[in-house]
Amino acid sequence: MGHAVFAEGLRKRFDRKAALDRFDLAVPAGTVCGLLGPNGAGKTTAVRILATLLRLDGGRAEVAGFDVAREASQVRRQVALNGQQSTVDDVLTGRENLVMWGRLYHLSKRQASVRAGELLEQFGLTDAADKRAKHYSGGMRRRLDLASSFIMRPSVLFLDEPTTGLDPRNRGEVWREVKRVVGEGTTVLLTTQYLDEADQLADQIVVLDTGRVAAQGTPDQLKSKLGGDRIEVVVRTSEELPVVRGVLGPDAEVDPDGFRVSAAVTDRVAALTRVTSALASHGVEVEDIALRRPTLDEVFLAITGHKASEVRA
Ligand SMILES: Nc1ncnc2c1ncn2[C@@H]1O[C@H](COP(=O)(O)OP(=O)(O)OP(=O)(O)O)[C@@H](O)[C@H]1O
Ligand SMILES: [Mg+2]
Numbered sequence: 001m002g003h004a005v006f007a008e009g010l011r012k013r014f015d016r017k018a019a020l021d022r023f024d025l026a027v028p029a030g031t032v033c034g035l036l037g038p039n040g041a042g043k044t045t046a047v048r049i050l051a052t053l054l055r056l057d058g059g060r061a062e063v064a065g066f067d068v069a070r071e072a073s074q075v076r077r078q079v080a081l082n083g084q085q086s087t088v089d090d091v092l093t094g095r096e097n098l099v100m101w102g103r104l105y106h107l108s109k110r111q112a113s114v115r116a117g118e119l120l121e122q123f124g125l126t127d128a129a130d131k132r133a134k135h136y137s138g139g140m141r142r143r144l145d146l147a148s149s150f151i152m153r154p155s156v157l158f159l160d161e162p163t164t165g166l167d168p169r170n171r172g173e174v175w176r177e178v179k180r181v182v183g184e185g186t187t188v189l190l191t192t193q194y195l196d197e198a199d200q201l202a203d204q205i206v207v208l209d210t211g212r213v214a215a216q217g218t219p220d221q222l223k224s225k226l227g228g229d230r231i232e233v234v235v236r237t238s239e240e241l242p243v244v245r246g247v248l249g250p251d252a253e254v255d256p257d258g259f260r261v262s263a264a265v266t267d268r269v270a271a272l273t274r275v276t277s278a279l280a281s282h283g284v285e286v287e288d289i290a291l292r293r294p295t296l297d298e299v300f301l302a303i304t305g306h307k308a309s310e311v312r313a
Pocket of ligand 1: 015017040041
């Protein structure tokens with residue numbers, strides 16, 4: 001099979017403003033593509049067009065081999081969209097939510113109940129199946145939302161910011177479920193504002209900036225463009241900053257207000273050991289030292305030449 005999602009020169013305007021401006025995308029079947037971008041970049045617009053919920057103004061797109069404009073009903077049979085807003089009904093139990101969705105998809109009562117049972121099991125919700133959804137944690141609710149997308153076994157799943165607002169543990173639970181469905185052959189296009197999420201889940205990342213692709217590649221390719229990970233050292237007094245800078249090298253960035261110095265590293269753990277012992281031998285009192293991934297703002301700055309916050313709608 002070729003591309004599960006393919007878009008060429010997509011355009012969409014709202015009033016006089018372009019939300020998508022010649023947007024291209026190609027997602028091989030069975031892989032995860034992460035659409036990364038700040039607020040207003042056009043992520044939801046792209047996903048809604050591909051899921052046939054929004055009409056395109058120009059260009060063309062195919063999903064699961066069908067044209068989104070001319071063969072929308074065939075596309076709809078192959079896709080599911082998990083939007084930024086939850087579809088979970090709080091008053092119903094997890095099981096009742098899934099049965100209701102099954103009925104909406106025209107399953108018989110019996111089929112809907114069997115499918116609900118299978119999905120509760122697959123998404124690790126069997127124990128909570130008969131609790132009302134209002135008592136679910138954020139991660140359980142998101143998993144129930146995901147489970148509801150799988151009622152009709154879509155071949156392509158669109159996830160619009162699947163973990164926004166979740167704490168780290170709940171995010172991890174959702175990531176695990178996404179990895180599981182991908183392992184079973186589903187193609188996933190997910191939007192996110194978080195580099196670490198795209199990094200965890202995506203085979204390929206497309207960086208969207210004001211409706212256009214600003215960069216794309218594997219997570220490693222994008223990070224190496226930025227010089228990889230960074231080491232960050234926080235000290236107690238500003239007098240120590242020049243010493244730390246001396247240890248981290250001439251390209252280190254100094255944040256005098258935060259008593260913080262950071263620099264790009266390529267050899268992660270070895271760098272951490274080297275820097276720690278060099279600082280100790282200079283008698284520097286370290287408040288904190290850590291390795292961290294570049295932030296989305298740093299990715300944006302490096303790729304587009306402007307900060308993500310400067311392109312907000
Ligand atoms: N229905 C609409 N009517 C008018 N303008 C819209 C509509 N939907 C989106 N836009 C505009 O299109 C642009 C792209 O919006 P979109 O929702 O696709 O961005 P996004 O990347 O999903 O942002 P977020 O991270 O906030 O969800 C924004 O400037 C937005 O204001
Ligand atoms: Mg959005």
